[in-house]
Every structure is written in C-alpha cells, then in structure tokens.
Amino acid sequence: MGAVSPVPFVDASFVNKVEEQIIKPTIRGLAEEKINYIGFIFIGLMNVGGEPKVIEYNCRMGDPETEAVVPRIQNDFLALMQATASQNLDKIEFKIDPRTATTVVMVSGGYPGTFEKGYEIKNLDQAGDTIVFHAGTKMNGKDVVTNGGRVLALTSLGNSIEDALEKSYAAAHHINYDYAYYRKDTGQDLISLVK
Numbered sequence: 001m002g003a004v005s006p007v008p009f010v011d012a013s014f015v016n017k018v019e020e021q022i023i024k025p026t027i028r029g030l031a032e033e034k035i036n037y038i039g040f041i042f043i044g045l046m047n048v049g050g051e052p053k054v055i056e057y058n059c060r061m062g063d064p065e066t067e068a069v070v071p072r073i074q075n076d077f078l079a080l081m082q083a084t085a086s087q088n089l090d091k092i093e094f095k096i097d098p099r100t101a102t103t104v105v106m107v108s109g110g111y112p113g114t115f116e117k118g119y120e121i122k123n124l125d126q127a128g129d130t131i132v133f134h135a136g137t138k139m140n141g142k143d144v145v146t147n148g149g150r151v152l153a154l155t156s157l158g159n160s161i162e163d164a165l166e167k168s169y170a171a172a173h174h175i176n177y178d179y180a181y182y183r184k185d186t187g188q189d190l191i192s193l194v195k
Contacts, residue, residue, distance in 0.1 A: 002186030109179025
C-alpha cells in the first residue's frame with residue numbers, strides 16, 4: 001500500500017550488519033551449492049531491535065518497493081541490466097538520487113478482497129510532480145478505467161519524507177475514481193524516527 005526510500009534507520013552500522021549477516025552468507029551459500037546466479041536478488045528485510053531479519057528472498061522486487069527505489073536510480077537502468085548479464089556490473093559507478101521517494105498506492109474499494117472493475121479514472125493529468133505508475137488499469141475507448149485491485153502507484157521525490165509524501169498525497173487527492181482507497185499513514189512510523 002506504500003513505500004519509502006531510503007528509510008532513516010539504515011545507517012552505516014545497519015548496512016554493515018546486513019552485509020556480514022545476510023549478503024555475504026547468501027553469496028557463500030550460492031557458491032557452496034554451485035549455483036552460478038547472475039541476476040537480481042531482492043532480500044526483504046525487517047529491522048528488529050536494530051538487527052536485520054530476512055522476510056523473503058526473491059529474484060525480483062515487488063510493488064510498491066520498485067516504484068520507490070527505481071526512480072532514485074540515476075544510471076541508465078538498461079545499462080545496469082546489460083552489465084549484470086555480461087558480468088561487468090563492477091565497472092559501472094552506481095548513482096543514486098539522494099532525495100527521498102515515497103509511493104502511495106491507490107486501490108479499488110474492497111481490495112484485497114472482492115472489488116469491481118471498470119470505473120473511469122479522472123484527473124490523471126493533475127498528478128503534479130508525481131510519477132503515476134499504472135498497475136490495475138486499462139483503456140476503455142478514450143478513458144482509463146480500473147482493472148485490478150492495486151490500481152495506481154503514485155511516487156514523488158522530495159528533500160524529506162514529509163516533502164515527498166505531501167506530493168504523493170496531493171496527487172492521490174486529485175486523481176479519483178469510484179471507490180478509490182489509499183492508506184493515509186504511509187511513512188508516519190519513519191517520520192517519528194527522524195524527529
């Protein structure tokens with residue numbers, strides 16, 4: 001239903017714990033199993049009392065994490081994927097936008113349970129300085145209509161979590177369709193960590 005990148009509790013100490021306790025053992029495990037893995041590994045983590053805990057491994061990122069992370073990548077994304085495939089990723093300087101990205105997901109009323117489709121989405125042109133990612137949408141003639149549970153992901157960049165959220169929520173306020181719903185507490189737990 002939402003995401004924030006970066007999260008304020010990830011400092012150098014936390015990153016070191018992730019590398020030593022999770023990433024390096026994962027790479028060792030792949031080598032021990034003789035798995036020549038070339039690609040993307042998403043490691044879903046939780047911060048439990050300052051310690052990283054693995055929730056999941058995946059060969060891709062999910063929504064809405066992707067919509068909050070990828071807009072911060074300043075490199076040509078295709079070049080990163082090509083370098084990965086050719087095993088030349090170490091030759092690329094990875095560049096990341098230092099600003100915060102927030103994603104607010106607009107869903108169909110009733111999601112994740114039963115919901116109806118086909119409602120016209122209005123005011124997409126009023127998203128302002130926000131990237132609108134379409135998930136559960138389709139064209140019906142000239143209209144964009146709902147076609148799934150997760151309908152849109154609204155991602156904004158800002159100099160703080162609050163700044164980025166203000167833009168994402170402004171876009172969510174302007175864009176509308178029948179039975180639209182989105183959480184209004186995205187990032188609030190993280191804002192309290194920075195104050």
